[in-house]
Amino acid sequence: MADEFDTHGGRRKGEDRRRGRDRRVDRDRRSGTERRSRQDRRVGWGRIEDQRLEGVLTTAATVAHLFSQPLTIIIGHVDLLLASVEDQATKSKLKIIKGQLQSLSITLQDLRSLREYKTVDFDGFTLLDIGLRKVRKLD
Numbered sequence: 001m002a003d004e005f006d007t008h009g010g011r012r013k014g015e016d017r018r019r020g021r022d023r024r025v026d027r028d029r030r031s032g033t034e035r036r037s038r039q040d041r042r043v044g045w046g047r048i049e050d051q052r053l054e055g056v057l058t059t060a061a062t063v064a065h066l067f068s069q070p071l072t073i074i075i076g077h078v079d080l081l082l083a084s085v086e087d088q089a090t091k092s093k094l095k096i097i098k099g100q101l102q103s104l105s106i107t108l109q110d111l112r113s114l115r116e117y118k119t120v121d122f123d124g125f126t127l128l129d130i131g132l133r134k135v136r137k138l139d
Contacts, residue, residue, distance in 0.1 A: 064112040
């Protein structure tokens with residue numbers, strides 16, 4: 001009588017409800033790697049790597065945004081100082097500061113527009129390759 005009112009669909013017995021056979025020994029079942037989508041079967045890539053890439057790119061864009069806001073304010077104040085200062089030596093130094101701030105702004109734009117995850121080794125450090133333009137030297 002217990003078999004007549006079995007509401008568990010054979011789960012406790014390990015049976016396949018539709019075929020009436022033991023699904024634990026079914027040779028037709030796909031392995032875990034075969035069950036993944038076609039996109040996840042790329043060599044060396046899968047969901048974890050895609051999520052890591054997305055995390056790195058999102059972090060880079062966030063950092064660029066957070067640094068750009070105060071940088072814009074600093075550049076604005078340097079422009080105001082350049083307009084109000086009469087001393088040529090001070091103006092020269094402010095122009096150097098403004099040039100370096102603009103260089104930093106370009107680097108932040110590169111960081112914000114980053115679309116791929118590549119690293120480079122630099123003096124024993126692994127850095128994110130953001131396609132830096134020419135490094136400007138201080139005058």
